[in-house]
Amino acid sequence: MTCAAAAASFVAANAHAQAGFTQPSFQNASVHDPSVIKVGDTFYVFGSHLASARSKDLMNWQQLTDSVSATNPLFLNGASNVYTELAETFAWAQSNTLWAPDVRQLADGKFYMYYNACKGDSPLSALGVAVAGKVEGPYVNKGIILKSGMWGQASYDGTVYDALKHPNTVDPAVFFDNGGKLWMVYGSYSGGIFIMQMNPANGMPYAGQGYGKRLIGGNHSRIEGAYVMYSPATAYYYLFTSFGGLDAAGGYNIRVARSTSPDGPYLDAQGNDMAKVKADPTKPLFDDASIAPYGVKLMGNFLFERKLGDAGSGIGTGYVSPGHNSAYYDAATGKHFLIFHTRFPERGEQHEIRVHQMFMNADGWPVVAPYRNTNETLAGVRREFVTGDYLLVNHGKDITAAIKKPVSITLNNNGTVSGALAGTWALVGSNQVELNVPGASTYKGVFVSEWDETSKSYVMTFSALAREGIAVFGSRLLPKTDAQVVNAVYAELSLGNTGAVTGNLALPTSGTRGATINWTSSNPAVLSNTGVVTAPGNGDVTVTLTATIAKGNTTVVKTFSVTVRKVGGLLAWYAFDGNLADSNGVFGAGTVVGSKIDVAGGSLGYETGVKGRAAVFNGATGVRLPNGLISTNSYTVSLWLKPAQLTAFSPTFFGARNGDAWVSLLPMGHNFVNGASMLWSGTTWYDAGLGMNIPVGQWSHLAFSVNNGAVAVYVNGVKRFSGVNFPNVFTTAAGTFALGVNWWDAPYKGSMDELRIYGKALSDAEVAGLAH
Numbered sequence: 001m002t003c004a005a006a007a008a009s010f011v012a013a014n015a016h017a018q019a020g021f022t023q024p025s026f027q028n029a030s031v032h033d034p035s036v037i038k039v040g041d042t043f044y045v046f047g048s049h050l051a052s053a054r055s056k057d058l059m060n061w062q063q064l065t066d067s068v069s070a071t072n073p074l075f076l077n078g079a080s081n082v083y084t085e086l087a088e089t090f091a092w093a094q095s096n097t098l099w100a101p102d103v104r105q106l107a108d109g110k111f112y113m114y115y116n117a118c119k120g121d122s123p124l125s126a127l128g129v130a131v132a133g134k135v136e137g138p139y140v141n142k143g144i145i146l147k148s149g150m151w152g153q154a155s156y157d158g159t160v161y162d163a164l165k166h167p168n169t170v171d172p173a174v175f176f177d178n179g180g181k182l183w184m185v186y187g188s189y190s191g192g193i194f195i196m197q198m199n200p201a202n203g204m205p206y207a208g209q210g211y212g213k214r215l216i217g218g219n220h221s222r223i224e225g226a227y228v229m230y231s232p233a234t235a236y237y238y239l240f241t242s243f244g245g246l247d248a249a250g251g252y253n254i255r256v257a258r259s260t261s262p263d264g265p266y267l268d269a270q271g272n273d274m275a276k277v278k279a280d281p282t283k284p285l286f287d288d289a290s291i292a293p294y295g296v297k298l299m300g301n302f303l304f305e306r307k308l309g310d311a312g313s314g315i316g317t318g319y320v321s322p323g324h325n326s327a328y329y330d331a332a333t334g335k336h337f338l339i340f341h342t343r344f345p346e347r348g349e350q351h352e353i354r355v356h357q358m359f360m361n362a363d364g365w366p367v368v369a370p371y372r373n374t375n376e377t378l379a380g381v382r383r384e385f386v387t388g389d390y391l392l393v394n395h396g397k398d399i400t401a402a403i404k405k406p407v408s409i410t411l412n413n414n415g416t417v418s419g420a421l422a423g424t425w426a427l428v429g430s431n432q433v434e435l436n437v438p439g440a441s442t443y444k445g446v447f448v449s450e451w452d453e454t455s456k457s458y459v460m461t462f463s464a465l466a467r468e469g470i471a472v473f474g475s476r477l478l479p480k481t482d483a484q485v486v487n488a489v490y491a492e493l494s495l496g497n498t499g500a501v502t503g504n505l506a507l508p509t510s511g512t513r514g515a516t517i518n519w520t521s522s523n524p525a526v527l528s529n530t531g532v533v534t535a536p537g538n539g540d541v542t543v544t545l546t547a548t549i550a551k552g553n554t555t556v557v558k559t560f561s562v563t564v565r566k567v568g569g570l571l572a573w574y575a576f577d578g579n580l581a582d583s584n585g586v587f588g589a590g591t592v593v594g595s596k597i598d599v600a601g602g603s604l605g606y607e608t609g610v611k612g613r614a615a616v617f618n619g620a621t622g623v624r625l626p627n628g629l630i631s632t633n634s635y636t637v638s639l640w641l642k643p644a645q646l647t648a649f650s651p652t653f654f655g656a657r658n659g660d661a662w663v664s665l666l667p668m669g670h671n672f673v674n675g676a677s678m679l680w681s682g683t684t685w686y687d688a689g690l691g692m693n694i695p696v697g698q699w700s701h702l703a704f705s706v707n708n709g710a711v712a713v714y715v716n717g718v719k720r721f722s723g724v725n726f727p728n729v730f731t732t733a734a735g736t737f738a739l740g741v742n743w744w745d746a747p748y749k750g751s752m753d754e755l756r757i758y759g760k761a762l763s764d765a766e767v768a769g770l771a772h
Contacts, residue, residue, distance in 0.1 A: 024374045024451050028352045029053035029061035032246075033100035033225060033324040035173060036339045037111075039135045045326070045339060045353060046101050046113070050074055050082065052136075058337060058355040058373050064136065068098050074113075075130070077138035085130065085141040086115065092126040092147060093117035099125075100225065100324060103135065104174045104203075106182075111135045112203040114145075114172035114184065123168035123190045124149030129203050145169075145205060148190070157210030164219050164281065166191040167211055173227045173326070174198065177237070177262040185215065185239070188224035189286075192217025192278060193241060195263050215264050216241065216257070218278035222286050222399070225324035228262065231336060232329070234364040239266045239274070240338075242323035243291060244399040248343045248660075251288075251399045252321035255295030255469075256366060268295050269365060269469045288399040296469040298338075298368050302393045302404040303345050304454070304475050308511035309489035311455035317371065318345050320403065322354070335375075336360070338368055345403055346658035348682055350744060359463070361444045362432055367463040370473035371450040380430035381447045386460055387413050389513070390474040392421070394439070397470055406475075408514065409437075433462045440466035477513070482552035485513045489549050490556050493517070496628040496734040498562040500571055500586040502759040503632035505531035505562070506732040507545075515551040522546075526564050533564055540565050568760035572629055576615040576753055578606050580623060590623040590739070595747050597624060597654075597738050609753035610640045610699055615739075619644075619749030622741025628733040629757055630655060635730070636758040638703040638770045643667045643696050643750035648675060650748045652702075653755070655737045661729045664742060665702060667694050667750075679704050679713045683727035688713050690720040699753075701771035707761035717771030719764060 031053050034045035045061075046052045050072050052064040065072050068082060075082035083096065090096045101115045111132045118125040127146045130139035146156065146169040155161040167187035174184045182198040184205065196205045196212035205212075216239070217223040225242040236258040244251035257266035257274045266274045277294040279287040303318030325340035336358040341351045355373040358366040369376075370393075391406035407420035417423040423437035427447070435443040445464025452459045452475065460476040480488070489511035507519050507530060521527050522544040526534055545560045565571070573584040580590035594601035602621035606613045615623070637653050646668040656662035661683040669678035669689060679688035688711060694700040704713040711726035712719055729735070739755070740748040756770065 023456065025060060026372070027060040027062070029063040030066065030341075030351055031353050032341050032351060033171070034326060034339050034341055034353050035100065035102040035227070036326040036328050036337075037103050037105070037135065038328065039105070043328075044103070044135055046103050047341070048099050050098050050101075053353065057375065058339075059375070061353055068096055074137040075139055077140065080138075080140075085139070086117070086128070089115070089117045089126040089128055089144060092144070093124055094119045100171045102173045102326075105135070106200055106203055108201075109133075111139075112174070113139050114174055116170045116172060116186075118168065118170050119149070122149055123163050125169045127169040127172055127186060131203070142203075146186075146211070155211065163190045167194045167214075171224055171226065171324075174203075175228050175230070175262075176200075178230055178232075178235075181262070183228070183262050185226040185228055187217065187226065189217075189220050189222060192221065193223060193226045197263075213263055214275060215239065215266055216274040216277050217291075219281045219287075220285055221277070221279040221291050222288060223277075223291060227326050229327035229329055229336070230262075231360065231366075232331070233334060233336075233360050236260060236364060237262050237266075238327070238366060239264075240325055240327060241295065242325070243295065243297075244288065244321070244323075245286075246321060246323060248320050248349055249401045250321055251301065251401050252323035253300035253395070253399060254298045254323050254325055254338070254340065254368075256298055257295055258365070269363070269465065269467050292397055292399050294469075296365060296465060296471075297395055297397055298366065298471055300395050300404065301400070301402065302395060302473065303406075304370070304391055304393065304452075304473075305405045306454050307513075308492055308508055309485060309515060310512045311457065312452075314454060315345060317452065317454045318403065319343070319354070320345055320347075327358070336366060337373065338366075344659075346660055347743070348659050350659070357448075359446045359448065361446065361465055362428070363444055363465075363467075365465050367445040367465050367471065369448055369450055370461045370463055370475055371452055374451045376448060376450060378431055378446060378448055381427070381449075381460070383413070383427055386427060386433075386447050386462075386476070387411050388460075388479060389419075389477045390462075391477065393473045395471045395473075397468070409474075433464055435462075435464055435472070440468045440470050442466065443470075443472055480513065482554040485511070485515050485551045486549050486554045486556050488512065489515045489517070490558055493547060493549070493558055495545070495560050495562070496732075497587060497626055498560055498733070501527075501533060501562055501564050501631065501733060502535060502571065503730070503733065504533050506734070507531040507547075511549065513551065515549060518548045518550070520546045520548075527562055535564060536566050538566065565759060568758070570756060571635075571759050572625075572755075572757045574625075574755040575612060576606065576609065576755075577612040580604075580615075582626075587626045587629060590625045593622045593624045593738070593741060595620050595622070595741060597622065597736065597741055597743055607751060609751065611754055614640070614642075614751045614753035616751050617740045617748050619747055622747055623739040625737035625739065627737065628735055629737045630730040630735060631733040632730065632759065633706060633708050633728045634760050636703060636705040636760065636762040636767070637665070637755075638701070638758075638762075638767065639755040640699050640701050640753040641667060641694060641750060642699045642752075643694065643748070645749050646675075646693060646696060647746050647749070649745040651738075651740065651742050651745065652748050652752065653739060654742045655730065655735055656742075657729050657731060657735050659743060661727065662742070663727075663729055665704065667748070677702075677715070679711070679721070681727045681729065683729055684725075686723075686726055688721045688723060688726075690715060692720070699751075703762075703767045703770060705761035705767070710761070712761075712764075714767045714771070717768035
């Protein structure tokens with residue numbers, strides 16, 4: 001069978017394949033540490049900060065609540081609210097931050113919310129229960145169950161509280177075992193994860209248990225977010241935990257161990273008793289190295305990286321610090337679901353709920369489907385539909401902020417594996433996979449067809465585990481000839497705006513399926529073959545860059561005309577005189593967008609400005625500027641602002657390399673600078689606070705200059721801030737720029753005029769001249 005015929009057969013035979021199948025839809029919500037409960041036909045998740053959401057299909061989520069507030073309906077009952085109901089808890093914890101709760105329905109039909117609050121920088125915590133007649137509340141507090149952090153005082157087991165061996169009383173998860181007994185697992189860092197037996201009649205712990213039985217952790221091991229799921233398919237209880245730190249740099253990852261008894265012992269795939277897993281007390285605090293070898297690591301940071309020429313757009317599909325999961329077994333369908341929060345590559349600390357299916361492998365361990373749930377069903381597959389080229393991600397066993405990217409392998413029809421790894425593979429039964437490649441023992445898992453959000457198509461995938469507790473994900477690429485690969489790279493290859501280049505160009509050297517790109521320049525003294533710019537001192541210079549794209553014996557050539565600008569001058573000038581054109585004539589016009597950079601819509605008005613007309617932003621609108629306005633580490637941004645209101649974090653000028661590296665000019669900053677106007681960067685969280693707010697309802701001139709890390713911010717020509725070590729954000733000619741909006745915060749409301757961008761750091765006198 002030819003490659004083309006195999007591809008056609010795959011599409012035709014796959015029940016989820018492209019032709020005639022409705023594209024799945026998703027609606028996302030943000031609930032950190034989501035704990036799931038199904039009531040009737042609706043799934044609910046409850047999480048930290050009293051956030052909650054609901055869904056009928058585990059794909060489309062409706063946000064219900066998002067913060068601890070006096071108006072949060074989960075605890076709003078007449079004059080009573082969360083602050084009055086949980087006053088004793090907040091007083092003990094010295095904080096009104098609620099951490100991960102869990103909700104369970106008991107035999108009386110009522111819903112029991114196990115809540116907890118923690119000081120955060122110590123295990124001073126309180127865990128209690130509140131009850132409601134409906135899952136959405138309002139909940140009425142029944143009291144505190146456990147406390148921790150009582151320094152120098154007796155703990156629940158009669159000994160003086162010791163954070164190295166006693167738990168932090170947070171993150172409860174309550175479950176019924178197969179015999180109807182009620183249990184609660186809880187704990188975080190500190191002394192580890194513990195389990196207690198609970199009274200199903202009132203939801204309280206039975207007396208005389210102290211803190212219960214330790215299952216895992218201790219000595220401040222970074223292990224938290226425990227959750228137990230029983231699977232009738234295997235007759236095992238599965239203890240899920242998250243290792244590492246929850247933020248984008250923390251390396252959060254989901255692990256599992258199993259037991260035939262609800263209270264353990266829980267063992268990993270190598271037979272290690274997890275009760276023996278704890279940090280080394282002789283090592284520095286939060287010693288990850290001593291715990292990393294244990295547990296079955298199901299998922300950590302990863303990215304199915306999209307290469308130049310691949311289908312779709314963006315950087316690909318993947319997660320950063322996925323964790324603090326719950327799990328759900330659907331008795332009607334026999335399906336297992338993993339529900340967790342995650343951050344994302346190049347999106348900073350933004351987090352959302354994700355749901356993936358799990359499937360039991362031949363050894364009775366859950367393997368996680370590589371892509372998010374679309375309620376797919378594990379079905380039999382034919383050999384010719386699983387052979388081919390794959391991207392393979394190996395999750396390893398480490399606790400790391402590094403994002404695991406894929407290697408390219410091929411599952412050959414003769415049972416061999418070639419490409420970046422050499423080995424063998426087998427289709428066992430109707431849908432099981434066995435993979436033998438270097439680095440671990442046999443990986444055992446399943447083949448399953450899934451929806452890939454990047455390519456917007458159904459693809460064959462596999463997920464498998466080795467005995468060492470290492471997981472691999474595979475995602476199949478549809479067959480392409482060398483000519484198709486090269487032409488796809490040719491079609492997508494772009495250098496962004498090349499009409500006003502002032503900094504080095506990032507010239508891609510590779511594309512999808514191993515395609516190579518080689519560059520030559522018509523004037524290497526000004527623009528080298530590797531993209532290095534030597535700006536001319538007198539006048540602009542136009543250079544031709546030639547890209548030679550090759551794979552196998554197929555080659556195509558693409559050329560780009562690049563204008564390298566002289567040092568320093570005016571790059572762009574948006575005067576807003578009734579339009580969004582660049583009056584400098586170099587860059588394209590801006591475009592009106594909605595409430596976020598990538599949201600369509602919006603409506604922009606104009607009024608009399610400082611000079612001519614000015615743009616009026618209505619609080620639900622932004623302007624997307626051309627990419628690549630700034631591409632060096634020396635520049636100045638100057639504009640006039642007349643806010644209609646001051647809202648924390650609302651941007652005026654915003655520029656970004658990606659979601660982790662950006663600069664934003666804010667009329668009103670955050671609490672750490674007392675809400676003052678500021679220049680803010682997200683690369684290293686640089687706060688350039690001005691010590692004042694620009695006034696509402698009148699024009700102010702703002703400017704900021706950057707000169708290789710030296711930064712200055714001006715108001716009405718007066719320098720209000722100067723500093724050093726400002727991040728180098730604009731390292732490519734493809735940066736994203738916008739006015740009034742970013743990817744996260746409330747849009748700016750007010751007027752804006754005379755935006756000027758320069759290719760150098762202007763002097764104090766030059767900025768004063770712009771202001772006057």
